[in-house]
Amino acid sequence: MSTLFMLIPTLFSFLAFFMVISPFLLRSNNFSKSATRAVKIALYLSLVPLTLLILKGPDNVTATVTSFPWLDNFCSTLTLLTLFDKYQIIFLPIALFVTWSILQFSSWYMAEDPKKDVFFAHLLLFLTMMIILISSGNLILFFIGWEGVGIMSFLLIGWYNSRANAATAALMAILYNRIGDIGLMMALVSLTKFGGLTSFDYLFSFNAPTTLLLSLVVAAASKSAQFMFHPWLISAMEGPTPVSALLHSSTMVVAGVFLLIRIHPVFSNNYTILSTCLSLGAITSAYAAWSAVKHNDMKKIIALSTCSQLGLMMVAIGINLPDLAFFHMCSHAFFKAMLFLCSGVVIHNLGNNQDIRLMGGLFKALPITSTCITIGSLALMGTPYMVAFFSKDAIIETATNSMINTFALLLTLVATSCTAIYSLRMIYATLLKQPRVTPTTLMFDEPLDAKQPLIRLAIGSVIGGPILLWMLFPSFPKEATLPDYVKWTVLIITVSSFLLALFFAWWRHWSTPKANTLTKEFNPDLMSLSIHRYAAGHVLTSGWQIVAFGIDHALAEFSNKFAFTSLNIKLTKAITHTHKGLIQLYLACYFITLNLVLAYYCLIY
Template identity: 60%
Template sequence: MTSVIALATTVTSVLKLTSPLFRPTTHNTHLQAKLAVKGAFFISLIPLVTFVYLGAGSMTNFSTKWEWLNMGLSTLDMNLKFDKYQIMFLPIALLVSWSILEFSSWYMESDPKMNTFSKHLLTFLLAMIILTSSGNLITLFLGWEGVGIMSYLLIGWYNARSDAAVAALQAVLYNRVGDIGFLLAFCWVYKNSLSTSLNYIFSTTPPTILLLAFIVAAASKSSQFMLHPWLVSAMEGPTPVSALLHSSTMVVAGVFLLIRIHPIIAQNQTALTVCLCLGAISSAFAAFSALTQNDVKKIIAFSTSSQLGLMMVSIGISLPNLAFFHICTHAFFKAMLFLCAGIIIHNLHDNQDIRRMGGLYKDLPITTTCMTVGSLALMGTPFLIGFYSKDAIIEATTNSYANTTATLLTLAATAFTAIYSLRLTYYTSMTQPRSNPLMTSSEEHTSVKNPIIRLALGSIIMGPILFFLLFPSFPMTHTMPTFIKLTALIITLLSFLLAYDSAQLTWLKSPKKHAPMKKYDPSFYSLLVHRAFVITTLNSAWQMITHIIEETWASWMGTRALPTAMIYFDRAMQVTHKAMIQLYMGALFITLLLVFSILTMSSLLAMS
């Protein structure tokens, strides 16, 4: 019953969301978009309330199918699936989008194309709803490509800036790697079954190469190690885009794909190990990279990549429910952190360097309070929303038979998260102001306060509620030693104290002259991959082309071919011409005599 209600409410929500897209763009299109998302959010609560009231037994894997293309032996169908993942994710995505659209009406107020921007955000949200409601690979691919196309348009919104255009192109190119993996898996499934249904995949034991193709697709979309640079570059887009892209939409699409196909991943130990190691490396690398950043948006962006790594770790230890739980909790505090960063940047006249902030708790008390709540939730502070999912993942990892190195990397990422979260809060909110004292700051606009307060309340109270909704109610049993149970909390606390002590040291003594920066810089990775590797490849290609075309093709068929042929012809003629004039004249006379004789004989024969 709950699934049928979910179908009806999802269709109603989609129709409500699409209504502003088909209306002419006017001065109040952004208001229509906000009201549409707000109404869709309250509609999406109906199946969730039904699920809570009737219990988990009312939730069945209900799906609908429409024939899209009939090719005789096979058909391509559009299939939608409604389960607990769909009915829980939809209200969260709509709530976050509602807050972001309301915030963008203030943040993008001076943009002449703000109404078009609101339509782009709505289309982006619709593509994500299609992706999370998909029941086969065709529908999933439509949503997959939809979020990719809209991310290109939104990241490159300020297309007059070269950095924004390059960042949008970079996002497309990195995501094409994932698209190749997805299409290879799609072709394999269709070739072997003439169907794109996920149920067929679940009924077979697919080869490891198919699962690796799916993992590559997920790693590209969810910004895992080696495919992560596009996520940080996406900060060139407007702050509302960063908030929506990094919280509950595009970046979690890859993890959501693996959650959908987890029944077959769980049967393949190689695939599980790849997910575990990839997630652990990504989480530790991104958290370590965030320590070296001074751009407030890039710190939050690297934290997103780190949390996505944690979701991959939970997939690797065969706990997809925990990965989905962290997707839901992560959406609240990450969207709030980006919105708070946008408020600070806007009030400081586009300053994004945390070293030039400080003391903002006096001018922006609501914003700094919400940012502190978001940072504490990101760290996994007890009883905030991040604690319930993040701590559960750490506990499950330390209590599993997972690779020891992967476990240690995950714990290191937890420690680094506490350090950069405190660093972010300390440099923006605490200490003395380091910005221009003539700047005036304000957060009194309702479109500024309401979204971040709404998300802050969600970050405080939604943890146990989501836990109750996602996991069955059963008595909790203590199955591990206390020191292991408290591992994540102890590491977070120690890292917090270490970070605070390190931050205090910066105020004890100022250096007389600037010391050279001798620290790890994640841009070294970009220089290696985007510059050194590319230059080496292009130089090798240039040398190869030079030898093949200029030395071979040009010599035999091009501009140097005729002179070369003339030289060879001249040499051949020199062999027969020895400057013997009498011999040449005799040969010419004999030839002419023979020709004359033949012509004379022909004439006589003709007359007779």
């Protein structure tokens, strides 16, 4: 019987995976519907291992490792391992549930797109790569999923590739993630060189040097958009709204945090790495939360809130509590996907307007969407008994009761305070008061394919917290032994920040504007214009003229003189064939390069 219980997670996880990729294997006239149906069935299959985990408890579920030899005759150390433990069993249904809701929403949101089926195929591949990543038992398979989510994010962020901003955002995302890929590859090569094994079990028993662990932290920081690696996450809002929802909730941005959760036993006693994670997470959380207070773009406010919550997950890892980081990662998926989908409904009905200053009074026009925005914002703030309250409250309570950096703790509390401020600001600006939209007649629309995903995610945002708490911590004490002022810290900060934001909103709305104030002399828009526009623009324009005219003219004269023109044309045509945006070409280049590197390694060692 125990052997049967060990095989159930493996069997049903594989069935769910094959169900997800089944639309690629079975031809269908309507790929979008078949993809949505496949993910829905895969969700039901993934609930079987989850039910087993609930019945037996997370600590009694044995991690199952399955081995797949790869290039066994060529290099004996290359083996793909899959791992089915509590992290995989819990996160897989959440990822499938969120993706099912996003796919159904996309059938309405992307209905007029001529490449709708290709878009659904990309979303499905995105999910597939994330399933590979969370199910990996060694760094080789993890790296395949890691690279896969990176490639798919590049294609999806740049979906509107005729827009210059979208193309730039996609390029920025792939360049920032290259830094993390280098860190992960350095760790992979080092482990292969030292022991020839890359499984997580071997990594746990390996006395890893701090430099190797730092490379993994850098990899996680770039993928999860920590401070100094965060600009790509904000610019990624140029992609379609369903892409933003999937990217921020359960795929790309949580991959870095999931990597640190997976390898946490390796650095659980390395205080250099723990302090790095703690400080980096606290700075990221505070910086992103404060930036969201000043932003006016609805999608960018939600994106910065993602960055702030990722910083909070890093704080949990820094205080040696990976289970709490995983808890917050799971709870974050529900309300973050819902907030992005709500923003998609609002933006779609307002003619692609994303500025919250031009919204207002949407509560009567979009009742379901407005209700879901309110629920998601309350969950994001950590309102008691909402899904994020249980994880945020536990993280901050544990941080205040731990021997940690006081500066990091203060930054975390500042981030919690700012979260309440910008959440209330977004609700106030978009839903309340009088409409500030254009005077043209607008037909507001909330179709069934838009309402059903929002309602499902709203239910998850309300009842998901106690369920996740019960699954992850079945023996969690009902009353934590903490002082009263520590126990009430999160709630007091959230409520006080909420009231402070309410006061400032009331004061800004009802106070009489003054004709001459000192603050007008420090207008940040004028400062940016004077420094960045005129001075930098003059220098850059001069440089552009030199490059565009002088150097190009000299090269043209040189090539004509030595008859290089025909050669340049042939080389340009050859290179153009490899840059057509086809995923098959990119995957072929990736596998050819990987096999060449592996062949070189096997010949040398």
